[in-house]
Amino acid sequence: MTPAPTLTATRTGAILFTDLVGFTEFTDARGDAAAVQVLDAQSAIAADALADVDGQLVKELGDGLMLWFDHATHGLRTAAGMLQAIEQARTERGFPLSLRMGMHWGDVVERGADFVGQNVNIASRIADLAGPGELLVSEQVVSAVDGETPAAAFRPVGPTRVKGVASPIWLYRLAT
Amino acid sequence: MGFPAPVQAAVVRITTTSGSIHVVAEPGRTDVWSSTDPLDDGRLPATIDGGASRVRVRVPEGTDLVVGSTSGRVTIEGSVGAVSAMTNAGRVSIADAESVDVRTKSGRIEVKQVSGSCRAVATSARVEIGHCGDADVTSGSGRISLDDANGRVHAHCSSGRIEISMGGAHDVDAETVSGRITVSLPAAVRALVVPLPGEVAVGADDCDCVVVARSGSGRVDVSNR
Numbered sequence: 001m002t003p004a005p006t007l008t009a010t011r012t013g014a015i016l017f018t019d020l021v022g023f024t025e026f027t028d029a030r031g032d033a034a035a036v037q038v039l040d041a042q043s044a045i046a047a048d049a050l051a052d053v054d055g056q057l058v059k060e061l062g063d064g065l066m067l068w069f070d071h072a073t074h075g076l077r078t079a080a081g082m083l084q085a086i087e088q089a090r091t092e093r094g095f096p097l098s099l100r101m102g103m104h105w106g107d108v109v110e111r112g113a114d115f116v117g118q119n120v121n122i123a124s125r126i127a128d129l130a131g132p133g134e135l136l137v138s139e140q141v142v143s144a145v146d147g148e149t150p151a152a153a154f155r156p157v158g159p160t161r162v163k164g165v166a167s168p169i170w171l172y173r174l175a176t
Numbered sequence: 177m178g179f180p181a182p183v184q185a186a187v188v189r190i191t192t193t194s195g196s197i198h199v200v201a202e203p204g205r206t207d208v209w210s211s212t213d214p215l216d217d218g219r220l221p222a223t224i225d226g227g228a229s230r231v232r233v234r235v236p237e238g239t240d241l242v243v244g245s246t247s248g249r250v251t252i253e254g255s256v257g258a259v260s261a262m263t264n265a266g267r268v269s270i271a272d273a274e275s276v277d278v279r280t281k282s283g284r285i286e287v288k289q290v291s292g293s294c295r296a297v298a299t300s301a302r303v304e305i306g307h308c309g310d311a312d313v314t315s316g317s318g319r320i321s322l323d324d325a326n327g328r329v330h331a332h333c334s335s336g337r338i339e340i341s342m343g344g345a346h347d348v349d350a351e352t353v354s355g356r357i358t359v360s361l362p363a364a365v366r367a368l369v370v371p372l373p374g375e376v377a378v379g380a381d382d383c384d385c386v387v388v389a390r391s392g393s394g395r396v397d398v399s400n401r
Contacts, residue, residue, distance in 0.1 A: 021314075022334045025353040029392055098332070129262070129279060131297035131314040132332055157277055158244035158262030159191040168191045168225075168244065171262070173277065 009110050014075035014141060015120055016067040016103045017127035018046075018082065023063035026097055038097060039063060041089065049081040058115060064127070068115060072105055072144035079103060079135045080174065087133060102127030104169075105140040122162050126171060129160060135174040142172055188235055190243040192226040196266070197245055201237045201254030209234040238274070249283070276308075293327070307343070319355075337394070341401075345384035356394040359387055360401050369398045 020026075020042065027035040039060075046057060046065055053074035058066040069075035079101050089095035104126055106119035122138065130136045142154050155175050159168035188208055190197050210224050211232040224231060230248075235241070237255045244250075244262040252259060255272045267283045270276060275292040278285050281299040287306060294308040298315040305311060310327035313320050317335040326343040333352040340348060341360040345367075350357050361367055368383035389396045 021332075022353060025334050025392075029353065128299075129281075129297075131279070131295070131312075134297075155277065156187070156242045156260045157279065158242055158260045159189075160244065160262060160264075161193065161246050170189075170242070 010107050011070075011110060011115070012105075012107050014069040014072045014103055014105050014144065015108065015115065015123035016065075016069065016075050016079055016101060017061075017124045018042075018065045018067070018079075018099055018101045019127055019130075020063040020097045021100055021132045022097055030096075034096075035063075038095070041095060042086075042099075045082055045085045045089070049078045049085065053078050058113070066115075066120075066124075072103075072141050073148045075103055076135075076137075076141075076145060076149060076174065080176070083133060083135060083176065098132030100127060100130035100132055101135040102130055103135065103137045103141050105138065105144040118162075118164060122165070122169060125160065125162050126169075129157075129171065130173075133176075136171050137174060139170040139172070187240045187242060188233065189223040190226070190231060190233060190241070191223060192231055192245040192248045193228050194247045195226045195229045195231055195245065196248040197226070197231050197233070197243050197250045199233045199235060199241060199243065199252045199254075199256070201235050201239060201252075201256045203237055203254075205234060205236045207236070208239070342385075347385050348387045348389070350388070351390045352394060353392040354394060355391060357389045357391050357396045359389060359398040361385075361387075361399070363400050365400065367398065 055067055055069040055074050055078055058068050083099055086099045102123055104119055104123035108115040108117045108119050126136050153175050154172035157171040157173050159170050161168050210220055212224050212226055214220055238257045240257040242260045245266045247265045249266045250261050250263055250268045252270045258275045259270055259273045261268050261278045263280045263283045265282045268278050268280055269286045272289045276287055276290050277295045279297040280301050282301050284301050285296050285298055285303045289306050290308040293310040294305055296303050296313045298318055300316050301318045303313055303315050303320045305322045307324040311322055311325050312330045314332045315336055319337045320331050320333055321339040323341050324343045328346050329340055329348045331338050331350045333355055335354050337355045338350050338352055338357045345365045348359055366384050367387045370388045387398050
């Protein structure tokens with residue numbers, strides 16, 4: 001008999017998804033060992049970025065990561081730190097790929113150590129729309145950091161629609 | 177069909193699901209007109225939402241726009257300010273803007289003229305940029321062409337050809353996993369050409385700009401016109 005799913009609690013916070021652009025093509029071209037090196041380097045960069053903030057790595061998704069933050073500003077700080085570290089690694093050490101990221105703010109349901117729900121799906125969708133070296137965030141993130149991050153840091157990108165959500169979600173790019 | 181609804185707006189936001197969006201910036205116009213229904217007080221809403229219907233909007237020249245459609249085509253005519261446009265499958269055409277940030281999954285991107293910076297992100301679509309300043313263009317699979325770049329250029333493609341024609345001496349960073357890269361420079365410009373890591377850079381000692389061009393499997397051609 002399949003056990004009933006455990007829904008422990010609802011939490012409000014920031015969900016951040018990351019993705020290494022071109023990882024599949026890179027693995028095809030350079031092989032599995034090189035791909036593992038890239039993933040290890042990304043994990044180390046994420047661990048460093050999370051060291052001084054209130055956030056956690058929820059899970060690894062192939063070449064992507066899902067992270068959780070109770071405070072949107074901590075999520076932004078982590079994302080910006082990871083982008084900067086990856087770009088520095090590209091310049092100084094020849095790190096071969098760029099990172100793209102998407103962040104959304106809202107309620108999620110805890111399921112064990114995981115988070116699920118429509119807002120998780122939205123955050124993943126936002127990451128898909130980002131270009132190399134970009135962090136895209138939803139309007140909800142911009143509202144959640146109201147006053148803590150200069151409004152000029154966010155450049156409008158446009159609206160996107162997610163299945164099951166009636167209204168468009170307006171996106172912004174964190175200017176770097 | 178809606179009625180003319182004049183408003184003053186610093187930024188005009190327009191969205192549709194499948195309806196096309198057609199914006200015209202008109203010289204001398206001082207208000208915004210939309211084909212959509214106005215609010216009860218006769219004014220336009222903060223966001224013009226056409227849903228599945230076609231939306232036509234007339235704006236003053238220099239107006240900033242944030243527009244997006246799931247599958248509808250986006251066309252912007254006349255001279256506008258900062259444009260942000262996003263579609264899932266709709267083609268995006270922009271005639272003349274101060275700056276551009278345009279994204280699509282599978283719709284083609286065409287930008288004729290941008291006086292400032294141009295950022296374009298496509299998942300699987302061709303990207304064509306005419307005259308521009310700084311350019312940051314990415315396509316997952318689809319050809320990238322910049323006809324007259326007058327600023328720093330970064331072009332990244334996972335699978336597709338990259339063609340860049342520079343209007344002056346500016347740095348270029350072009351990278352594709354599989355596809356040919358062509359960079360055309362003005363006759364008098366001396367470029368330091370930086371190839372793959374480990375290879376020897378070729379160029380003038382006192383170069384005017386740096387061209388980094390990397391293709392995993394395609395030919396790289398950097399030359400003066």
